[in-house]
Amino acid sequence: MVLRNRLKEYRAILSCNQQEMGKKCGVSRQTISLIERGDYSPSVTLALTIAKICDAKVEDIFYLEEEGNEKK
Incomplete structure (x- = not known):
């Protein structure tokens, strides 16, 4: 199983x-970029913060x- 996300859409x-999303979440712009690309899986705390x-x-x-089964 692979963790995917719709963070860019949100x-x-x-x-x-x-940059703004990172500031709201208390992480760097690079962390948001890594999450969106699927190169980093956020902690439960960060995932909950992003959702909120x-x-x-x-x-x-x-x-x-x-x-x-990746979407193209």
Whole structure:
């Protein structure tokens, strides 16, 4: 299973760039970028913080996908 996310979509809804999102979450812009690219899995605390800022459920932003079923 691979952790995927819709963070970029939620940032767009908030009209928020990576720098601003990082500041709201207490992390760097680079951390937000890594999460969006799928190169970093956030802690439970960070995932919950992101969801709260986005006014969404964690599972609306982050989801598991079986390997080999990547969306294109």
